[in-house]
Amino acid sequence: MAAPGGGRGPRTRTDLLRLLRDEGATSRVALGERLDLPRAKLTAEIARLVDEGLVAVGGPAASRGGRRSTLVHLADDLRVIGVDVGVTSITVAVTDGRCEVLASQSEDCAVRLGPVEVLRRVADLAERVLEKAPGRLIGAGIGLPGPVSFRDGMPVAPPIMPGWDRYPVRDDLAGRWGCPVTVDNDVNVMALGERHSGVARSLDDLILVKVGTGIGCGIVVGGRVYRGAAGTAGDIGHIRLDDFGPACACGELGCLEAYFGGAALARDALTLARSGRSPMLAATLAEKGSLTAEDVGVAASSGDFAAANLIREGGRRLGQVVASLVSFLNPGMVVIGGGVSRLGHSLLAEVRSAVYRRSLPLATGNLPIVLSELGELSGVIGAAWSATDRAFDIA
Amino acid sequence: MAAPGGGRGPRTRTDLLRLLRDEGATSRVALGERLDLPRAKLTAEIARLVDEGLVAVGGPAASRGGRRSTLVHLADDLRVIGVDVGVTSITVAVTDGRCEVLASQSEDCAVRLGPVEVLRRVADLAERVLEKAPGRLIGAGIGLPGPVSFRDGMPVAPPIMPGWDRYPVRDDLAGRWGCPVTVDNDVNVMALGERHSGVARSLDDLILVKVGTGIGCGIVVGGRVYRGAAGTAGDIGHIRLDDFGPACACGELGCLEAYFGGAALARDALTLARSGRSPMLAATLAEKGSLTAEDVGVAASSGDFAAANLIREGGRRLGQVVASLVSFLNPGMVVIGGGVSRLGHSLLAEVRSAVYRRSLPLATGNLPIVLSELGELSGVIGAAWSATDRAFDIA
Structure with missing residues (x-):
């Protein structure tokens, strides 16, 4: 009841x-x-x-x-800090009480440096951003690239965040800033951000699929983040597509992420460059000494057939998983975000074609499948929104 | 808000x-x-x-x-009618205000006879059951084997219910019984039934997978049925496993239901019997002239290798889909119900092994995967529960 x-x-x-x-x-x-x-x-x-x-x-x-x-x-002087910790960068925004971004800044920072170093840099960055938009701090929110216990305000067994397991992120930041702090998974805050002021504005039921270094999914049901019984809802990166597929960072074989995460794309790009099948990626490799998912996007949009094919194949696999989710959950919108989503419309086309072909007509009839509107800011805006939710509850 | x-x-x-x-x-x-x-x-x-x-x-x-x-x-004399319309049978229960079953009865009735005939027989059956437990009727609920607009109280484009599309089921029954009526999908009411008084008692987050003539899934999130944007949430029977798989009743190829629904099992049983690969199914076919999913279960549990293999293969495919759902939604429990679930523990073993092997450890750590406890009554109890929800809202 x-x-x-x-x-x-x-x-x-x-x-x-x-x-x-x-x-x-x-x-x-x-x-x-x-x-x-x-x-x-x-x-x-x-x-x-x-x-x-x-x-x-x-x-x-x-x-x-x-x-x-x-x-x-x-009040005009209310301030909220939104933080998005990615695998290789951190972004901090300061918003007003309505979660409108007043100032923001990003910098490179590897999450594997561990919580002490990363949170120190988050605090330094926040100090600089707050100087540009001073006011009365009422709350802060942070999104982390791994599983999080929302209730305890800490990461739990995050696979790619050495040293972070059960580190008291909430208490650390609340101590520094003297305000309530919420800690959540990066995809959950991205979904909230798009819902608050992005492409999914005021939609109650949506999923946000993030394709970055890892692959994850934020689920909003009835206007609230759905976290599941153990807080792992949306962890689609490790849905297994093939029992004998490529090795994944999680230790298993054939996970979606092992086919199409940022790391998988970089790995495949290297193979294409070295084997001579992609002249453009070979040239980039010679010039930069390494390859990223973004290089694949650049090559593909410049007409490199092998690179375009990588995106097509990955998009098809991602689409296969998204099609199942759509049949299952019948969301009001699917938003694609994260670094790899910058591969843009060729990726979108593959995902759309898989979903529209494989899911029920009734479920896809009015289903928009779109790219994130807020880009890098979706995470910080959603984190700020989550922070106000908490701050207003206990204010 | x-x-x-x-x-x-x-x-x-x-x-x-x-x-x-x-x-x-x-x-x-x-x-x-x-x-x-x-x-x-x-x-x-x-x-x-x-x-x-x-x-x-x-x-x-x-x-x-x-x-x-x-x-x-x-009050002790409150009465609620719960109806479960299956593809080949109808069940009617009369409960008290707390949805405890006081009397119930089933009979064969093909849903393809159309709404006029089927609802007339539902009303006749309800009259007989009410005689056994008379009282003051305050509400009724009915579950139908196809997509339903809960708001409008009618089926919408149901694939296996000729003549039912947009038939005003709610208004028809409300007119007969003079009480508020709720109309829902069969799997949704089953999930509510198991949550109210079955194996998932008082759990807020669960999925119920029904394997009967068709395959579907009821999703309970935060204690309420989750229906999705267009009301099709949970329609997992038509998740496509293979672009070149067997033909499905929905007109597509390779749907889960085309591999492991009751009709698919009957079809495969016939092949096994005729080809001589299953002596036991051949004997049953000779005796009865036809084969059903239940015959496969009987043969398998009597040691027929080919029949047991059918269940193993089907269970593995079902398990593959359930594993994705578990990774995605991280439910607190998975309940398997419906006619084919009477295949029992060998089916359960396959589904469990697929889910525990393929889903995230965090999501499966405390995840019970169990058979329905209420069996045929889960639908009518859930329908009654849904009916009281409505009746108490407007009482």
């Missing part, structure tokens, strides 16, 4: 703050109607939030025929 | 009725605490429900040191 909420202290407060975050400045009258609150109670609650500096009252709202109503909005 | 509920009329009423359904007789004091209601309001609400005959007040509850509190429970 759903816990009966509403009508009493803390929930009203949270509902009010979330509504102002999601919908912006709202008139007192509209707030009273939306929250189904008597006027006196609403007035008292707003006064308390104004006192605490979380909310401000602006000019009169447009009249609706009766008395004029004043606009209520989140 | 979640709509703020509670504290006001209709939600309190619904919450109270649902709590009495899910937890049985409860003391006034406990109700007040659970629903966070002031005493006067609770007393008024209970009095109103007693007046309407929905609720009764029993003897004093055990004292907790202070004043003695009286027990409140759903």
Whole structure:
């Protein structure tokens, strides 16, 4: 049974703050109607939030025929930090209370340096970004490239993050910043970001498939991240496509990630370059000394047949998995994001063709399959959104 | 944003009725605490429900040191009809307000006879079952073997139900019975049934895989059926395993159902019998003139190698799909139900081995994969549960 909420202290407060975050400045009258609150109670609650500096009252709202109503909005000086830790880089954004990015910055940083070094650099970077958009810090959120216990605020047995297992990321950052901190998986915060202000704006059911160094999937059901019983929901990179396929970083064979993650693409690109089947990748290798997934994209879009074929084959395999997910979950939208998604429309075409061909017509009839709109910012925006959710709950 | 509920009329009423359904007789004091209601309001609400005959007040509850509190429970004479329409049979149960089955009956009835004939027979059967457990009918629920628009209360383009497309099942039955009616997909009500009083009791996240004439999957997320954007979530029977596989009833090739649905098993059994590879199936065919999935189960458990092999191969294919779902959704439990699940433990062993081998260790660590506990009754109990959900909402 759903816990009966509403009508009493803390929930009203949270509902009010979330509504102002999601919908912006709202008139007192509209707030009273939306929250189904008597006027006196609403007035008292707003006064308390104004006192605490979380909310401000602006000019009169447009009249609706009766008395004029004043606009209520989140205080302008609220600040939230959103952090996205990737395998090879970190991005930090500072947003206002509505999760609009005011300033952001990225730098190279290998996650395998371990939590002490990486979080120190995150804190340094955040300090510099906060200088560009100073204000009152109310919360912070961070996305990590591995499985996370959301409740405990720490990574759990992450395969590509040596030294991070059960490191208290939340407590470390909360100690530095003196505000509540949420820790989540990178794909979950990306999905939230696209839902809050990206291509999936206000959609309640969607999946975000990230194809980067690894492959993962964020699932939003009924407007909330679905994490599963043990917090591993969406871990599609290790769905096995072939019992005798290529070796995967996880120790198994034939995982999706072993065919089409960033590392797999780089590996295949090297083979193509060395075997002479891709003159363009061979030239890039000679010039740079190494090859990445992005080089495959560049070669493919310049007409290199072997490189284009790699993307086609990988896209077909990814599409096969996404088709199953679509049949199973019938989402309202599929968003493709992450570094490899910069391979762009040829990848999208393969995934679309697999899904539209293999999934049920009813499930795909109105299903958009699109590229992420926020690109690198989806993670930090989603992390900030998750942070406000927490901050407004306990504010 | 979640709509703020509670504290006001209709939600309190619904919450109270649902709590009495899910937890049985409860003391006034406990109700007040659970629903966070002031005493006067609770007393008024209970009095109103007693007046309407929905609720009764029993003897004093055990004292907790202070004043003695009286027990409140759903009225004993409340009745709910649960219907499960299969491809070849119908089952009707009559339950009390807590969805406990008081009487039930099944009979053969082919869904392809069309809605007019089938619903007439459902109504006849319900009349006979109601005679065994008379009372005050407050709601009815029905599960159908095809895609359903839950909102509109009708099937939508069901592949194996000729004549049913957009037939107003809800309005037809509501007219006959004079109570609110819910219409849902058969696997969704089965999942609700197992969650309400079967093997998945009180679990919030589970999937129920039905292997019968067709193959489908009910998804429960956060305690509610997840239907997807177009209502087709869980339609895993048509996930394509092989672009060049056997023809499926849906018109495509290589669907899971074309390998391991009841019809596919019967087809393969016929081949084995005729080719002489299965002496036992050949004998059954000679005796009965036809073969079913159940005959395969009987032959396999009597040591027929070819029949056992059919189950092993089918179980492996089913397991491959379930493994993907487990990696993706990380459910708290996988329940296998439906007619073919009577193949029992050899099927279960194959599915388990595929899932435990192919899915992430974190996702399978505490994952029970079990057979349905309620068998044929899971559908009717779930349908009744769904019916009370609706009935208590609008009561």
